[in-house]
Every structure is written in structure tokens, then in C-alpha cells.
Amino acid sequence: SFPYHVGEYGQAPTPQTLDSPDLSAQVVRTGQVLLRTPDTAGDHAAVGRDSLNWLGVPLNAKKGVIGALVVKNDRAEARYAQKDVELLQFVSTQAATAIERKQMEIWLQHIARHDPLTDLPNRELFYDRLQTALLGAKRNQTLLSLLNIDLDRFKQVNDTLGHPVGDLLLQEVARRLKQCVRESDTVGRVGGDEFLVLLHDLPLPEDAMIVAEKIRVALGQRYDLADQRVHISPSIGVALYPGHGDDYKQLIRYADEAMYDAKKNGGNRFQVTSGPRASGV
Structure with missing residues (x-):
């Protein structure tokens, strides 16, 4: 309980459980x-x-x-x-x-503003937090990173084991992602098997790669879901502010392109964006 107390004597009581004699x-x-x-x-x-x-x-x-x-x-x-x-x-x-x-x-x-399956911030809330974080990073001259994470061969899980198992997998992925980052960071699900991670106030650019590798290893561990053993791996794209852009749409695009590069190269890896690309490339 969370008591609200107004009185001239004594102090506010401490929270009590419902089975207390209070x-x-x-x-x-x-x-x-x-x-x-x-x-x-x-x-x-x-x-x-x-x-x-x-x-x-x-x-x-x-x-x-x-x-x-x-x-x-x-x-x-x-x-x-x-x-x-x-x-x-x-x-x-x-x-x-x-x-x-x-x-x-x-x-x-x-x-x-939250995904109903995983309770993570949805696209709208994540983008709001990304824009706010960019303003803070510009003001304080700090680093931040955006990670785009897509699960390799997730469709096969849905097709072979069914959507209920696929949903359990997404929920477990969300839990593992949150364990890989700090409380101040943001993990969001923006659709299907696509997740975004916002890393605030990074001391060094290399720290984003350390987190990306930590996520790759964590998501690659076996999943025991509804009496089914599932193995899956992520493709991760990494973009950095200010190195790869100062606009949230730029960072999203670069992280997305880097994620697809990781997937084209076989998946189960992270790829740092190379920045702007020529039209049609």
C-alpha cells in the first residue's frame, strides 16, 4: 500500500501488505x-x-x-x-x-505508447525518446548510439511452431534485451521481430559495439518455450551520434541499412554503418 497521511501528530505510516494486522x-x-x-x-x-x-x-x-x-x-x-x-x-x-x-x-x-505483446515502448514513444536524447546529446556534447535488431529466420519459427510460440519468443527477446542495457537506455519494439535500442551517454564509440556483441550473444542462447527448444540469432545494425548524423531519421536509416548488411552477410553479427550512401546503392 502507499498511504497518504495528513495530521498534526506523527509521521506518514510505512507501506503495509494486505495480510498485516494494520x-x-x-x-x-x-x-x-x-x-x-x-x-x-x-x-x-x-x-x-x-x-x-x-x-x-x-x-x-x-x-x-x-x-x-x-x-x-x-x-x-x-x-x-x-x-x-x-x-x-x-x-x-x-x-x-x-x-x-x-x-x-x-x-x-x-x-x-507501448507494444501490447512485450510492453516495450512502441515506435511513437521510441522516436520521441530518441529525439529528446539527441537534443540532450547536442547540448551536453555526449555520444549516443542507435541499434537496429532483427531476428534471423523468425518467420520459420512462426511457420513451424506456430504464432503462440513466436509470441513467447518475442517476449523473451524483449526481456533479454532489457537485461543487456542500463536503466537509462531504451529498448523498443517497432514492428514484427524488429527492435530498437537507444544507448545514452556513451563514454566511447566502442562501447556501442560492446553492447551490440553482448546482445548478439544473449539472443543467441537457447530458448525453452512451451516445451519447445528454439534457437535464433540477431542481425544488428549500429549507428552513432555524432559520427553518423545528427538527425534522428538519419540515424534510424543508417542503423537499418547496417542491419540489412549484417543479414546479407549471414546474420548472427552486428554491423556498424558506413554512413551516407549514394542514391541507388
């Missing part, structure tokens, strides 16, 4: 109103400081109980009554609706 957790577990007064037996510890009077009501949403709304005080004469329960239930209904609406808004924004 009164707020009990409200969430049971979905029932819980009232504690000085006459009520039991533990008066709620959130933060021990309280003489404690009232909690569940935050009921369409998908079930999503939290608890709690009020408390430390004055024996200020006891909560049925009218307080009814008022807090009214407020909790409004709060739950607002929370649920915000959660839906966040979820819709997320799915609009």
Missing part, C-alpha cells in the same frame, strides 16, 4: 467499515500514532476494493458516530471514482 489493511481485506472507540476492545493502532477514535471505510471501485479512507483523533470526547460513517462513505465514493478515473487515464496513455 486496521487499514483489515478494511481493504474485508471491504467493511471499521470503527474503533475507547470502548472498543482490540488494537487501536491505525496509521501512524495510536488513536482513541478510528474510523475506516473501503474505497470501492468497479474492480473491487482499491484502498481505505481513514480518519482518526486522539480526543476521548470526539467520538465518531453513524453520521460520521455515512459522511465518510459518501466521500470515499467520490474519492474511489476519481482514483479509478485517473488509473484508467494512465492505463490508456500507457497502452497507446
Whole structure:
């Protein structure tokens, strides 16, 4: 849980699990109103400081109980009554609706910019991050690299083992790619079996090649998917800023061309772009 706390006494409580003896957790577990007064037996510890009077009501949403709304005080004469329960239930209904609406808004924004299969950034979000990274690299005079990754003979996996296994393979590829890079880097799926990797703030151009080789080795390891053993390899194209261009479309094109060069040369390798090419080449 992530409690929000306002009061003149004590500090905000620490997050609790639903199986804790905390009164707020009990409200969430049971979905029932819980009232504690000085006459009520039991533990008066709620959130933060021990309280003489404690009232909690569940935050009921369409998908079930999503939290608890709690009020408390430390004055024996200020006891909560049925009218307080009814008022807090009214407020909790409004709060739950607002929370649920915000959660839906966040979820819709997320799915609009992420691949539904792998949950990686999609093309739109990846390109936005690439453009932002380029602006930062220009301002700070730092290096970045773009890797274009395509799986060799992925169509054969779909044709022989079926699309469900192909989907599992893509999900595992996404997981391995994220393990090969830093938290500050970005891995995206931009279509089919094509992935892009954005490497920020590289100390040296050679570091991009080190990561590309790390990815090649990681993706080349055996996959155990739905009782099937799958072997696949990647073709990787590498482009660098500022060495190969200062525009995101240029870098995308050069990384794409380098990836196809790697594939033409047999796959299971990375290829650094040679930069601009003559028309028709």
C-alpha cells in the first residue's frame, strides 16, 4: 500500500501488505467499515500514532476494493458516530471514482505508447525518446548510439511452431534485451521481430559495439518455450551520434541499412554503418 497521511501528530505510516494486522489493511481485506472507540476492545493502532477514535471505510471501485479512507483523533470526547460513517462513505465514493478515473487515464496513455505483446515502448514513444536524447546529446556534447535488431529466420519459427510460440519468443527477446542495457537506455519494439535500442551517454564509440556483441550473444542462447527448444540469432545494425548524423531519421536509416548488411552477410553479427550512401546503392 502507499498511504497518504495528513495530521498534526506523527509521521506518514510505512507501506503495509494486505495480510498485516494494520486496521487499514483489515478494511481493504474485508471491504467493511471499521470503527474503533475507547470502548472498543482490540488494537487501536491505525496509521501512524495510536488513536482513541478510528474510523475506516473501503474505497470501492468497479474492480473491487482499491484502498481505505481513514480518519482518526486522539480526543476521548470526539467520538465518531453513524453520521460520521455515512459522511465518510459518501466521500470515499467520490474519492474511489476519481482514483479509478485517473488509473484508467494512465492505463490508456500507457497502452497507446507501448507494444501490447512485450510492453516495450512502441515506435511513437521510441522516436520521441530518441529525439529528446539527441537534443540532450547536442547540448551536453555526449555520444549516443542507435541499434537496429532483427531476428534471423523468425518467420520459420512462426511457420513451424506456430504464432503462440513466436509470441513467447518475442517476449523473451524483449526481456533479454532489457537485461543487456542500463536503466537509462531504451529498448523498443517497432514492428514484427524488429527492435530498437537507444544507448545514452556513451563514454566511447566502442562501447556501442560492446553492447551490440553482448546482445548478439544473449539472443543467441537457447530458448525453452512451451516445451519447445528454439534457437535464433540477431542481425544488428549500429549507428552513432555524432559520427553518423545528427538527425534522428538519419540515424534510424543508417542503423537499418547496417542491419540489412549484417543479414546479407549471414546474420548472427552486428554491423556498424558506413554512413551516407549514394542514391541507388
